[in-house]
Amino acid sequence: MPRGRPRLFNPDKALDAALMLFWRHGYEGTSLAALAEAMDINMPSLYGAFGNKESLFRKALVRYIERPASYLSNALKTPDVRLAIRKMFQGAIDMVMEPGHPDGCLLVQGALASGPASEWVRRELSQRRAGAEAAVRRRLERAVDEADLPASTDPARLARYLITVLWGMSVQAAGGATREQLLDISNHALRALPPDHKVAKLSLHSA
Amino acid sequence: MPRGRPRLFNPDKALDAALMLFWRHGYEGTSLAALAEAMDINMPSLYGAFGNKESLFRKALVRYIERPASYLSNALKTPDVRLAIRKMFQGAIDMVMEPGHPDGCLLVQGALASGPASEWVRRELSQRRAGAEAAVRRRLERAVDEADLPASTDPARLARYLITVLWGMSVQAAGGATREQLLDISNHALRALPPDHKVAKLSLHSA
DNA sequence: TTATTTATGTAATGCTCGCTATAATATGTA
DNA sequence: TACATATTATAGCGAGCATTACATAAATAA
Numbered sequence: 197m198p199r200g201r202p203r204l205f206n207p208d209k210a211l212d213a214a215l216m217l218f219w220r221h222g223y224e225g226t227s228l229a230a231l232a233e234a235m236d237i238n239m240p241s242l243y244g245a246f247g248n249k250e251s252l253f254r255k256a257l258v259r260y261i262e263r264p265a266s267y268l269s270n271a272l273k274t275p276d277v278r279l280a281i282r283k284m285f286q287g288a289i290d291m292v293m294e295p296g297h298p299d300g301c302l303l304v305q306g307a308l309a310s311g312p313a314s315e316w317v318r319r320e321l322s323q324r325r326a327g328a329e330a331a332v333r334r335r336l337e338r339a340v341d342e343a344d345l346p347a348s349t350d351p352a353r354l355a356r357y358l359i360t361v362l363w364g365m366s367v368q369a370a371g372g373a374t375r376e377q378l379l380d381i382s383n384h385a386l387r388a389l390p391p392d393h394k395v396a397k398l399s400l401h402s403a
Numbered sequence: 404m405p406r407g408r409p410r411l412f413n414p415d416k417a418l419d420a421a422l423m424l425f426w427r428h429g430y431e432g433t434s435l436a437a438l439a440e441a442m443d444i445n446m447p448s449l450y451g452a453f454g455n456k457e458s459l460f461r462k463a464l465v466r467y468i469e470r471p472a473s474y475l476s477n478a479l480k481t482p483d484v485r486l487a488i489r490k491m492f493q494g495a496i497d498m499v500m501e502p503g504h505p506d507g508c509l510l511v512q513g514a515l516a517s518g519p520a521s522e523w524v525r526r527e528l529s530q531r532r533a534g535a536e537a538a539v540r541r542r543l544e545r546a547v548d549e550a551d552l553p554a555s556t557d558p559a560r561l562a563r564y565l566i567t568v569l570w571g572m573s574v575q576a577a578g579g580a581t582r583e584q585l586l587d588i589s590n591h592a593l594r595a596l597p598p599d600h601k602v603a604k605l606s607l608h609s610a
Numbered sequence: 611t612t613a614t615t616t617a618t619g620t621a622a623t624g625c626t627c628g629c630t631a632t633a634a635t636a637t638g639t640a
Numbered sequence: 641t642a643c644a645t646a647t648t649a650t651a652g653c654g655a656g657c658a659t660t661a662c663a664t665a666a667a668t669a670a
Contacts, residue, residue: 200616201666224431225518228658238619239659245617249658300515308577309505309512311432322578356575356584357591364571368563370515371529377563384564384595407646408636435628445649446629452647456628613670623660628653635648640641 207245210235214246215256215264220298223253223307223317253317257324260302264291272331277339278389281358284332285382288362292369292378301366303328329359346390354388361385414452417442421453422463427505430460430514430524460524467509468531471498479538484546485596488565491539492589495569499576499585508573510535536566553597561595568592 213234217226228249232239246252267287274280292299303325307317333355339345365378373381420441424433435456439446453459474494481487499506510532514524543558545551552558569592572585580588 198616199614199668201618201668203617220516221518222431222514222516224429225516225521227518227656229656230519240620240661241618243659298516304574305516307429308507308515308574309427309429309432311428311434312437314432318577325574325578353587353591357588360571360575360588361568362571363574364567364569367511367515367532367570367574368567370525371532380560381564381567384560388591388594405646406638406644408638408648410647434626436626447631447650448648450629611670613668615668616666618665619663621660621662624658626657627655629655630651630653632651633649636646638643638645640643 203241203245205235205237205241210237210242210245211255211259214252215259215302216298218253218256218306219260219302220305222305223314224310250316254320257302257306257320261324264294264297265301265303267291268328268331272335277335277344278386278392280335281332281389282382282386284358285362285365285385288365289375289378289382292366293375299369299372301363301369304363304366305370325359325363328362329355332359346393349390357388358385410448410452412442412444412448417444417449417452418462418466421459422466422509423505425460425463425513426467426509427512429512430521431517457523461527464509464513464527464531471501471504472508472510474498475535475538479542484542484551485593485599487542488539488596489589489593491565492569492572492586492592495572496582496585496589499573500582506576506579508570508576511570511573512577532566532570536562539566553600556597564595565592 213236214231217231217234221230228239228242231249231252232242235242237245242252246255267290268284271283271287272280274283288301291297292301298305303321306321307314308321310318333351336345336349336351336355340347340349340351345351361381361384365373365381368378368381420443421438424438424441428437435446435449438456438459439449442449444452449459453462474497475491478490478494479487481490495508498504499508505512510528513528514521515528517525540558540562543552543556543562547554547556547558568588572580572588575585575588
């Protein structure tokens with residue numbers, strides 16, 4: 197039903213290619229020439245379909261969260277908190293270790309620092325990271341409500357710590373950390389969770 | 404005693420200004436025009452005194468490690484391991500929170516990702532981060548040798564974890580974390596250290 | 611058909627990038 | 641003084657940047 201000439205390329209595939217490049221080289225390190233080549237389209241088509249560089253990056257960022265980084269929201273849906281957090285780390289490691297994937301998280305690698313012209317990238321990524329931290333915090337709050345974590349737990353502080361380790365793992369991945377090393381780090385972080393006393397409590401009640 | 408015309412600027416001050424800019428905006432986000440303006444010199448003077456952009460960055464990086472980031476090597480000199488690690492985190496927080504300082508660590512903010520032309524920056528910073536991790540590891544090894552930490556401690560893995568949290572704190576700082584929040588994170592991380600049993604041991608011996 | 615609409619291919623826009631040629635200026639040495 | 645040396649100031653270099661005219665090609669609507 198579209199009116200004019202149909203496009204010869206697949207916008208989703210093209211966006212995936214763009215995401216890969218932004219992810220690997222960061223916002224400022226990725227040129228439109230390189231993008232057009234990787235997306236296998238020419239520049240007018242790129243601008244027609246995705247707008248300018250900023251618009252393209254925003255679309256790629258949304259796609260990143262929806263697809264390769266969906267492990268986060270998925271993991272947090274797990275009924276058991278401890279398993280949920282474990283899945284979060286496992287998912288992050290799996291994503292980073294996916295063959296052909298850049299080493300690290302786009303929310304961290306995209307731009308921690310930037311030139312004056314692209315400060316909005318820093319802010320945008322910072323907000324997205326804050327969003328991820330808030331999601332973890334809400335999950336911990338739920339766990340406290342459900343008595344899955346002791347009432348003495350401070351969800352905001354614990355979430356901040358766990359997500360800090362996750363960002364640190366992204367930095368380590370950029371330095372070439374192996375899957376085993378990242379797993380070891382996440383196992384260390386998991387000890388920050390209050391130990392599970394449910395079994396003990398249950399046996400106490402049943403006694 | 405120099406033969407020709409003496410330079411009108413202070414090279415150390417100029418290098419500090421360059422460091423500040425690289426630190427805040429990253430390698431690719433910092434232009435030579437901006438550098439020359441901040442250093443208050445013109446381009447031929449810049450090239451005469453510091454070489455090209457790569458050379459200038461390398462000099463700024465060395466200076467960074469020698470001066471604002473010297474807290475690391477200083478902290479690790481502390482006789483008590485636990486205090487040494489605590490001082491490491493405290494020093495990092497103090498550095499980041501210094502008024503007018505960029506938010507984060509140059510080894511992290513400088514370039515986690517980069518365009519193909521400046522991949523050497525990624526590698527260089529990655530190596531420096533590895534160097535910092537190795538310094539912590541050696542300190543922990545020493546602590547095990549001195550029975551300051553139990554023999555069951557794995558210095559490499561513990562060092563990797565602690566430094567991962569430090570890099571994560573740098574990411575959090577880039578997102579605007581407060582001193583209190585960073586302190587809370589570091590306090591969490593310190594619990595990864597095996598508890599100090601020396602007092603108990605001593606009282607056992609003295610009993 | 612003709613007109614309209616949209617995508618494509620080529621090429622060029624103005625701008626900033628890192629870098630340098632040229633000339634003038636200020637010191638020390640002969 | 642005259643020369644050699646080094647720093648300064650101005651201005652410009654080619655290359656790459658993001659972005660866009662312009663003309664052509666392929667679809668629908670009349």
